[in-house]
Amino acid sequence: MDERNYRSNRQDEENETKQTENRNSSGTDESSYYYSYGPFQSVNQEDTANHMGSNNQREEGNVEITKPDPVRPVPTYYNSEPSEQAKRSSGGGNGSGNGGDQGNGGKGNWNYNNRKPRSSVRSLLFSFIAGMLVITVLMYTADRTNMFTPETALTNTGNESSGQEASTNTGGGNNVTASLLPTGKEDVSSVVTSTSPAVVKIETLAKQSSRTGTGQGGSNTSDPLYQYFFGNGTEGNQGQSQQQQQQSSNQLVPLGIGSGFIFDKEGYILTNQHVVQGADVIQVTLENNSKPYEAKLLGSSFDLDLAVLKIEKNSGDDAFPVAPLGDSNSTQVGEWLVAIGNPEGFEHTVTAGVLSAKERTISIPDEETGKTREYSHLLQTDASINPGNSGGPLLNLNGEVIGMNVAVSADAQGIGFAIPSSVISEAVKYLKENKEVPKEPVPFIGASLMALTPEVAKQMGTDVTEGSVVASTIFQSPAYQADLRAYDIITGANGTPYATSQDLIDFIKKQEIGSEVTLNVVRDGKKMDLKIKIGNKNDFDTSQTTDTQQQQP
Numbered sequence: 053m054d055e056r057n058y059r060s061n062r063q064d065e066e067n068e069t070k071q072t073e074n075r076n077s078s079g080t081d082e083s084s085y086y087y088s089y090g091p092f093q094s095v096n097q098e099d100t101a102n103h104m105g106s107n108n109q110r111e112e113g114n115v116e117i118t119k120p121d122p123v124r125p126v127p128t129y130y131n132s133e134p135s136e137q138a139k140r141s142s143g144g145g146n147g148s149g150n151g152g153d154q155g156n157g158g159k160g161n162w163n164y165n166n167r168k169p170r171s172s173v174r175s176l177l178f179s180f181i182a183g184m185l186v187i188t189v190l191m192y193t194a195d196r197t198n199m200f201t202p203e204t205a206l207t208n209t210g211n212e213s214s215g216q217e218a219s220t221n222t223g224g225g226n227n228v229t230a231s232l233l234p235t236g237k238e239d240v241s242s243v244v245t246s247t248s249p250a251v252v253k254i255e256t257l258a259k260q261s262s263r264t265g266t267g268q269g270g271s272n273t274s275d276p277l278y279q280y281f282f283g284n285g286t287e288g289n290q291g292q293s294q295q296q297q298q299q300s301s302n303q304l305v306p307l308g309i310g311s312g313f314i315f316d317k318e319g320y321i322l323t324n325q326h327v328v329q330g331a332d333v334i335q336v337t338l339e340n341n342s343k344p345y346e347a348k349l350l351g352s353s354f355d356l357d358l359a360v361l362k363i364e365k366n367s368g369d370d371a372f373p374v375a376p377l378g379d380s381n382s383t384q385v386g387e388w389l390v391a392i393g394n395p396e397g398f399e400h401t402v403t404a405g406v407l408s409a410k411e412r413t414i415s416i417p418d419e420e421t422g423k424t425r426e427y428s429h430l431l432q433t434d435a436s437i438n439p440g441n442s443g444g445p446l447l448n449l450n451g452e453v454i455g456m457n458v459a460v461s462a463d464a465q466g467i468g469f470a471i472p473s474s475v476i477s478e479a480v481k482y483l484k485e486n487k488e489v490p491k492e493p494v495p496f497i498g499a500s501l502m503a504l505t506p507e508v509a510k511q512m513g514t515d516v517t518e519g520s521v522v523a524s525t526i527f528q529s530p531a532y533q534a535d536l537r538a539y540d541i542i543t544g545a546n547g548t549p550y551a552t553s554q555d556l557i558d559f560i561k562k563q564e565i566g567s568e569v570t571l572n573v574v575r576d577g578k579k580m581d582l583k584i585k586i587g588n589k590n591d592f593d594t595s596q597t598t599d600t601q602q603q604q605p
Contacts, residue, residue: 250314250375256307256331311393311444317371321361323443325352351483360483378452380472391435393444405435430469431455437468446470496589498529501553519543520553534584544572
């Protein structure tokens with residue numbers, strides 16, 4: 053029994069020893085790791101033994117295989133959409149095959165794009181073009197919205213735009229004046245068609261002897277009246293040679309060019325006195341007629357700067373065309389006007405503008421006579437008036453003459469003046485008969501005044517700070533007869549203070565001829581009142597020279 057047990061135990065130990073040897077011989081020296089291409093994961097020996105027990109074969113599903121890294125580095129530009137080749141390798145996108153990775157969110161289907169980055173020159177070019185487009189759009193927007201325009205300018209521009217929209221603009225952008233003109237009974241072209249034949253060109257000639265001492269350009273060209281305000285087109289005569297200047301004293305030479313208009317069908321012509329001043333021969337040329345008429349001077353007025361000429365029609369000729377006189381008093385400021393003349397010798401030039409103001413007063417010295425022309429009641433217009441326009445008509449849109457072009461400011465543009473037809477109508481009947489035109493009464497006291505400035509008051513040693521200082525008086529004038537003396541300070545009139553000399557002059561001009569006023573005067577520090585009778589300036593000789601800062605009421 054004991055022996056049997058001993059054998060049995062011995063048998064068990066041998067079997068156990070054999071099993072141990074079998075296990076050692078079946079792979080104890082082999083590695084228990086399985087490698088894949090790339091990152092790896094290990095498998096335990098116990099799992100390996102279990103798999104070896106099943107026909108000693110490993111199942112592929114129990115091994116994790118990670119996708120290898122790409123051989124080349126990922127380029128900068130890539131496309132997240134899978135390429136066609138990747139789609140084909142993944143079995144058409146159905147998840148079959150080892151190349152598909154659909155179950156992993158499509159992360160493996162990147163199609164790398166090997167395009168090279170754009171060159172810097174092309175980028176700069178595109179950036180420049182884009183910047184220019186942006187700046188253009190911004191500038192256009194700022195212009196259309198008036199982003200940088202002040203409010204006052206916006207208001208004025210808006211008013212002007214409204215006027216443009218209300219008018220009919222059939223021309224280009226340069227024809228602003230024509231496009232803004234309103235259409236009434238007559239438009240500009242109709243006015244020109246009906247009136248232009250009555251506008252004439254006036255050329256004056258003088259004998260050589262009468263031009264002695266007046267300069268090469270004639271008596272008119274040496275006068276500031278013509279050099280700065282009117283101009284008679286004598287520039288062509290300045291190139292005459294010395295030989296021509298030494299010709300016979302009886303030879304006629306050109307003197308100037310101006311304009312005029314026929315106001316009576318019998319051949320009566322109106323123009324400025326300065327246009328025909330000093331002329332021995334006056335030639336008148338009508339539109340579309342190259343043969344001039346010789347005109348006769350019937351009468352002229354230096355003070356009014358008006359002259360009437362007469363031409364005789366040839367046998368068989370029709371009646372002369374006429375430009376009728378209108379009423380300047382009914383013309384309103386802002387009304388459109390048309391000027392026709394011969395500026396710089398360019399015959400029948402037409403310009404248009406508006407009536408800028410009425411009742412303007414200007415003074416122009418005449419170098420030849422030494423007198424000063426005092427213009428009053430003038431019409432101001434912005435219609436272009438140039439040398440040679442003098443004497444031409446200023447027309448309303450009904451084709452009526454409401455003024456005669458006479459002067460233009462030399463220091464500005466768009467400031468022209470015309471003698472109103474109301475003054476012309478009263479004078480023309482006297483000029484036709486060569487009679488002296490009665491002068492309009494001008495209130496006058498005959499004293500030259502200057503402003504009382506602090507410096508003048510200090511030199512005079514007076515405490516008076518406001519008023520007018522008497523510089524001089526005209527002999528036998530109302531001021532002279534009232535014993536108004538030089539250095540008297542006029543502080544007021546009729547008890548009303550007047551701080552400046554211009555205020556006092558304006559007061560005197562409003563008084564009636566023959567009326568009496570009381571001047572409040574300070575003389576040597578003492579106050580006194582002087583009664584003075586308003587006189588008529590036309591009855592006194594005012595040719596005496598006064599200081600440029602003095603004003604004479």
